[in-house]
Amino acid sequence: MRISPESSRGGLVWAPPAAAALGFGLWGVTGPSFWRDEAATAEVARRTVPRILDLLGHIDAVHGFYYLVVHLFGTLFGDGELALRFPSVLAGAVTAAGTAAIGRRLGGDATGIVAGLLTAASPLLIRYAQEARPYAMETAAAVVATLLLLRALELDRRRDWAGYGAAIVLLGLFNVFGLLLLGAHLITALPRWRPWALTAGPALLPLLPLVALAAGQRDEQVYWLARPTLTEVGYLVKIMSGAGWLIAPVLILAVLGAALPDLRRTALGWLLVPPAVLILVSLVHPLYTSRYVLFCAPALFLLAAGGLTRLPRPVPLLGTAVLIAAALPVHVTQHRQDDRADDLRALAGILRRHEHRGDGLLFAITSQRMIMGAYPGPFARLDDLAVAVPGERSGTLAGIMEPPGALAARLAGVDRVWLVSRQVNPNAPGQDVDTARVAALQQDFGRVKGWKFKGGYVSLYRRR
Structure with missing residues (x-):
């Protein structure tokens, strides 16, 4: 796999997307009310650590690590909308910066900054970056894990593989569905699958008790889910693209980007494997909802950035600006109270x-x-x-x-x-x-x- 070398210019690639994501995340973050799922977060965050752990033995074990994180933020900064949503805002900035760093490694500086900016301005990712729930943090962990995998494959040092293993554990702690990313990582690691397996396998061991506990709570956690339909698949494509009118240009650019071997090997499996596996399993035991595969959205922007940067200048810059501007009406709608399930x-x-x-x-x-x-x-x-x-x-x-x-x-x-x-x-x-x-x-x-x-x-x- 060809990977761009390290240089001191890396900060110029990932810093602007991180700043943009932070700005988008803080824009109107306290406007809409908490909704019912966030109400659960706020209530649990006020509990003591022993009582949070007691809760996890009965329900919501899958969100346990996240509850401990927001409990810390709530203890330090209060339990209002800004304090409890701010960890997700920070996670959105990490996601944009990490996506830019991945794009730079696989396609160069231009691909990196375009991928980071598209991620930073994604209505879907910003929607969850403004919510006191764990999905933005899960997405950030998926991006960090993928970046560390690329670094480990490039340098093949023990400490880099150890860092990747730690990122897998963190990903599973934020949401066990995030571990579906490992199927895509196997594709990325080929043909050097042995060091990957020797890292991913042991990393899963400390997560097995959590997976078993979450599986035992499945009937209480996801009883409301139904078998997915083609309509829901279409909805996933729509929200990942940003809006209905963006589906065609984003997918065309993603197809262009998939022609680049390094991007294809890393991003295409990341985009397709986790949703496909979860949807297929859900045809038998319903587990699918779109937010459970939110962590796959950065892969779409990596591919789209690869497609844009294959075009002659100044198309990449103008195309990025047009895509971001075209998504602004969705951002405005999302900031309205009527867009939320509850007031x-x-x-x-x-x-x-x-x-x-x-x-x-x-x-x-x-x-x-x-x-x-x-x-x-x-x-x-x-x-x-x-x-x-x-x-x-x-x-x-x-x-x-x-x-x-x-x-x-x-x-x-x-x-x-x-x-x-x-x-x-x-x-x-x-x-x-x-x-x-x-x-x-x-x-x-x-x-x-x-x-x-x-x-x-x-x-x-x-x-x-």
């Missing part, structure tokens, strides 16, 4: 304005309880009527609920109750509603007012 800040605001201290609180759907973690202040002033043991003390996200018969006695002690549901009618079909809990409330209480927020509905009930 939990609005729910907290409704409660803050209208609640009375000591009002009761109920959730029509038990799993919806974790949204309290996003903005806990207003919920702390309410009497959580259905919970027997809160999530933090029970090693769960939602907590352990009281038996149905105990709720009537607890309702007797309040005159007003807030009910959070997905729809105006908490008993509407298609919801996994705790009907006994809602029936107990409606027996003696009537709804006096309701408010819709993005992602749900909150009603105020008063004793008749």
